[in-house]
Amino acid sequence: MARPRILVVGAGFGGVECVRRLERALKPGEADIALVAPFSYQLYLPLLPQVASGVLTPQSVAVSLRRSRRHRTRIIPGGAIGVDTTAKICVIRKITDEVVDERYDYIVLAPGSVTRTFDIPGLLDNARGMKTLAEAAYIRDHVIAQLDLADASHDEEERASRLQFVVVGGGYAGTETAACLQRLTTSAVRYYPRLDPKLIKWHLIDIASKLMPELGDKLGLSALEVLRERGIDVSLGVSVAEAGPDKVTLTDGRVLPCRTLIWTAGVTASPLVATFGAETVRGRLAVTPEMTLPGFDGVFALGDAAAVPDLVKGGGAVCPPTAQHAMRQGRRLADNLIATLRHQPLKPYEHRDLGLVVDLGGKDAVSKPLGVEMHGIAAQAVARGYHWSAMRTNVAKARVMTNWMLNAIAGDDFVRTGFQSRKPGTLREFEHTNSYLTPEQVRQHTASLTARG
Known part of the structure; x- marks a missing residue:
């Protein structure tokens, strides 16, 4: 049998x-x-934002x-x-x-x-996702490239569009992505003497009225305060009306010069x-x-x-x-x-x-293990402890811990690897959602298989 x-x-x-x-x-x-x-x-x-910001290597996750x-x-x-x-x-x-x-x-x-998308003009061709390892590695290169290109440019309009970054999605993925990448550009700008740090601007937008509502009002507001204290412009009740190659139009009428639109608005x-x-x-x-x-x-x-x-x-x-x-x-x-x-x-x-953990990079985090609300270093310890323990092999655990320690001691690095540098790296490129068969195509395929014996 x-x-x-x-x-x-x-x-x-x-x-x-x-x-x-x-x-x-x-x-x-x-x-x-x-x-x-x-x-x-x-x-x-959950650790993809840390790959995008260079805290962890891709192999670590x-x-x-x-x-x-x-x-x-x-x-x-x-x-x-x-x-x-x-x-x-x-x-x-x-x-x-x-x-x-x-x-x-x-x-x-x-x-x-x-990644969940909507029928927004230009979205698939100009937005980048954070759902795969390739996307996270690509975004890291892309963000650093914008600093390099802005530093070399004499065109003020080009500089403005390269130094503004928009993240859509106020859930865990979007919030952590904006927080980790903003920390990266803040650390990097000291090595770009021709760039004014005030010109680098991160925007986090979401159609919802609250940031990460699953955390509850208190922790959600705590996370919101951390982001705004860092200089991240958080806009709630707003979404994207149109996405262009060098600007993003919001539903409240604002037009942001921007060449980096990261889409994390749900799955x-x-x-x-x-x-x-x-x-x-x-x-x-x-x-x-x-x-x-x-x-x-x-x-x-x-x-x-x-x-x-x-x-x-x-x-x-x-x-x-x-x-x-x-x-x-x-x-x-x-x-x-x-x-x-x-x-x-x-x-x-x-x-x-069992609760929720949100790593905002550095010493910042908010966590709610077993209903206990925490923020700051204690929340960071809980967040990283949970992620570390969830890794399935000792090799993965060793890599993650080593990367965290190296980043804490040596700080961030800003090397571009050139990963897929000649590709646009958009949602249309990375998410092959058009490769699936319809139910009728599946039946026809298996019927022909049966006919062939």
Whole structure:
């Protein structure tokens, strides 16, 4: 009798935790496990702003998949672009662009999310994201390049546009990105004698009326005060009306000369979700508390791509798309998948939030562990302690700690690596959201596969 085939799609927090649990808990020969991942690492997303600002190296937040597993899992280098749940076939585009078909008995959908965008003129062609390691590394080079070009320019209008930076999104990603990069340019400007520090301006804008409302009013205001004391212009209740190559027009009528627009205004589920034709909640697959997809045999989903009911809050609430929930969902889903194999009852996912941490760079931070509000150095210690402990390998932990210590002792560096220097590095370049198949295309693909025998 053939062993059951388990296919995990996505190597984010949820997918990796699921695989780790399966490898530990499954008996030898009980099932075959395969993981679909476009990269050979799990990206620790919360620390991307520190990569963009140069505090951490890119390798520090890229945790090797091969170091963190027990070598029972076959890794398929590519991305799922469609799933035929009737034929139980996942269509995968490998990193060579070759399209292959992977059969499964059980599939775990953890494809994560992509940057949420809106129909704003010029946005896709002129904005830069902060969702991938490549984007963070690119933004670092880009920001330093603006200082170099402004320092060399004799054109005052060009200088003005290169020295103003706009970050859209007042959530954790946007706030930390603006805070860390503003700290970088403040440190760097002393090495540019021709630049007036007063000309360098960072803007953080968000359509919401509060900064990071999840933190509560007190900590949200504390973070807002820290940013404004540093000179960051925070505008709430405002968004982008139009994005140009050298200016940004806001919905309140202001026109900012700007060649750096960083877009972090939320995320939306991977386009893979749309290939199922299943019920969704705000674009995420509507799953049961046990993380099964109703009406689809052998299909489980979790993380950013799934609307997992929040049984603690109740009232129809779903778990927020955070790393904390994804990691714990991955472990519970693995247990439920094993229970399915062994014909045992499944258990619902239920988890109380452990709190929130926001690293604003340097000695500044706000944190709310277990509901306790903190700010300053104590909050910074909690934030970095949480991130450090969440790294999955000792190698990753050593790299992160070494980088933090080196930055504290030696300060920031301002070297441009030339990473993809001839590419625009915009959302259109980095997020390949047009590569997925429609449900009909998936059916046609698998039908032709069946016809070929």
